[in-house]
Amino acid sequence: MxxxxxxxxxxxxxxxxxxxxxxxxxxxxxxxxxxxxxxxDFPISLNSTSKHIRILERAGLVTRAVQGREHVLTLNAGPMAEAMEWMEYYRQFWEHSLAALEDFVIKKRKQDQRRSKKQ
Amino acid sequence: MxxxxxxxxxxxxxxxxxxxxxxxxxxxxxxxxxxxxxxxDFPISLNSTSKHIRILERAGLVTRAVQGREHVLTLNAGPMAEAMEWMEYYRQFWEHSLAALEDFVIKKRKQDQRRSKKQ
DNA sequence: CCTATATTCACCCTTATGGGTGAATATAAA
DNA sequence: TTTATATTCACCCATAAGGGTGAATATAGG
Structure with missing residues (x-):
């Protein structure tokens, strides 16, 4: 917001x-x-791979260390923390949904048990 | 992978x-x-908003209930759970980085303390 | 110096975003 | 029935992805 x-x-x-x-x-x-x-490792060209790496670098998820003609890429998961934090706020909503679903299932099961007793 | x-x-x-x-x-x-x-609520047109909603629906993050001519949108955070799970795997990496950074800072502080005692 | 290797740059093509406008459609309301 | 409201459809435009190829660049190694 x-x-x-x-x-x-x-x-x-x-x-x-x-x-x-x-x-x-x-x-x-x-x-x-x-x-x-x-x-x-992937079924795409070297150039395409290079472009994907640039996008990962832009996000800060990958770091490049140039050693002569070789570029060594390192994972840097740090930026994911912020994304997780953002999503963390919504956890209540899906957990609430799951809880509601559980309630529904449990009530339904009890209902079915009552029905089967009557028969 | x-x-x-x-x-x-x-x-x-x-x-x-x-x-x-x-x-x-x-x-x-x-x-x-x-x-x-x-x-x-947003500085974009109704049409643009409609398109954003379609993308959110495709992801399953928003549900639409058509009531006559009105379409009521509901948040459905469920699909975020899978995304969180995926990112959860990487938590070790950024937490490890933070721990390493902390170690570094603490050692540096102690070093500095030793230096200031010598002076 | 010459050659091989590692990457990127400069393009091409297609599709998807993100924004807009005006028209079509569906439903509510007068 | 006519009109107003709610939403989408059909377009237009620009930019970014995602894929490719061939050339340029930089560095390692004979």
Whole structure:
């Protein structure tokens, strides 16, 4: 509500909105890797991989260390914390829904039990 | 990694990647609202609002109840749970980073204390 | 110096966003 | 029945994604 131009969150959520990029993050969670190594792991070109990395860097989720001609990418999950915080506020809503669903199921089961006793 | 075409997560993260849509979700967290009501709360046209709502619906974050000519939108935070779960895996990484940073700061402080005693 | 490797730059193409306007549609109300 | 309201549909425009290819750049290694 207060927020309106939180471009930081924009970038983080955008970065995570693509399956290939999520897979790159998962890969980097195992160990650092170079651009070419990442490209080999996915069915897309080196150039395409490079572009995905740029989007991840923009979100701050990946850090680049240039060592000569090699660029070593490192996972930096930090920015996810802010995204989690934002979503945390909504936890009450889905947990409330689940609780309501549970209540419904339990009441329904008791109802059914009463019915079966009458028969 | 295992996942690769999780279009559900794609849709949820995409829906949350825009400030206006995040604001709409925050608004609906207060109470249900009609399309026109939402449009009045934001500096964009009714049509643009309608499009944002479609994207939120695609992600399952908003539900529509048509009552005559009025469409009542309801927040459905459920799909955020899956997104949270996905991000939860990465918590270790940013918490680890924070812990490492804390260690560094503490050691640095002690170092500085030793130095000031020597002077 | 020459060559191979690692990445990016500069493009092309297609589709999706994000914004707009005006018209069509559906329903409520006079 | 006519009119007003609520929402969407059909477009237009600009920009960003997501994919590709070929060339340029930078550095490592003979």
């Amino acid at each position: 207060g927020e309106y131009k939180n471009t930081k969150l924009d970038d983080v959520f955008t970065a995570m909105s693509d399956g290939t990029r999520r897979a790159i993050l998962a890969r980097l969670a195992q160990s650092d890797a170079r651009v070419t190594e990442l490209a080999n | 295992g996942e690769y075409k999780n279009t559900k997560l794609d849709d949820v993260f995409t829906a949350m990647s825009d400030g206006t849509r995040r604001a709409i979700l925050a608004r609906l967290a207060q109470s249900d609202a009609r399309v026109t009501e939402l449009a009045n």
